[in-house]
Amino acid sequence: GQQVMQIPQYQHVQEGEDFTTYCNSSTTLSNIQWYKQRPGGHPVFLIQLVKSGEVKKQKRLTFQFGEAKKNSSLHITATQTTDVGTYFCAVTQGGSEKLVFGKGTKLTVNP
Amino acid sequence: DTAVSQTPKYLVTQMGNDKSIKCEQNLGHDTMYWYKQDSKKFLKIMFSYNNKELIINETVPNRFSPKSPDKAHLNLHINSLELGDSAVYFCASSQDLSAVPRGEQYFGPGTRLTVT
Numbered sequence: 001g002q003q004v005m006q007i008p009q010y011q012h013v014q015e016g017e018d019f020t021t022y023c024n025s026s027t028t029l030s031n032i033q034w035y036k037q038r039p040g041g042h043p044v045f046l047i048q049l050v051k052s053g054e055v056k057k058q059k060r061l062t063f064q065f066g067e068a069k070k071n072s073s074l075h076i077t078a079t080q081t082t083d084v085g086t087y088f089c090a091v092t093q094g095g096s097e098k099l100v101f102g103k104g105t106k107l108t109v110n111p
Numbered sequence: 112d113t114a115v116s117q118t119p120k121y122l123v124t125q126m127g128n129d130k131s132i133k134c135e136q137n138l139g140h141d142t143m144y145w146y147k148q149d150s151k152k153f154l155k156i157m158f159s160y161n162n163k164e165l166i167i168n169e170t171v172p173n174r175f176s177p178k179s180p181d182k183a184h185l186n187l188h189i190n191s192l193e194l195g196d197s198a199v200y201f202c203a204s205s206q207d208l209s210a211v212p213r214g215e216q217y218f219g220p221g222t223r224l225t226v227t
Contacts, residue, residue: 043154106152
């Protein structure tokens, strides 16, 4: 089945530093979604990328989809304490009805 | 006006018991899901229903039985609970399974199940 590798598993930064998490697949993806889960909370949808090479921004968050549609990244500029949580990528493949989540990157921010 | 709600929020029970978790969505979505999140935060799909019809049934013990009385509700019944069933269970919904690209999923607040 579709697998997606997400790295790093953990990232600890000082407030104001940048943060990036990556998702990689061995096969071509039809699209990729990103979710954020705050500690004790539930996953919340952030964005979906569909097109090869697509770049989308949400304030300090920048999402990229690779040219080959096999990888994606989420970059946060100048992290804040409100950014803490676990960031997940999620993918479907072809006509699959199943959304497969990466293992997540847990971000902690030291004030 | 919670979009996806689950009850109960916490569930503590002993091994061997039977328990149910309820989920309701008021978004008018066609598709609902159950996910299990273990202690390592790994989020894995268990079941999916589209308009009350089971469409995804992952390798889950048959002690777990989902039921969808209508497309706004998806309940999860678990028989003979085991220690390994301890986890957070999330219900989710999405608008249309046939949408291309696939729509985002809306998650409920989760039910933390502890089996002792």
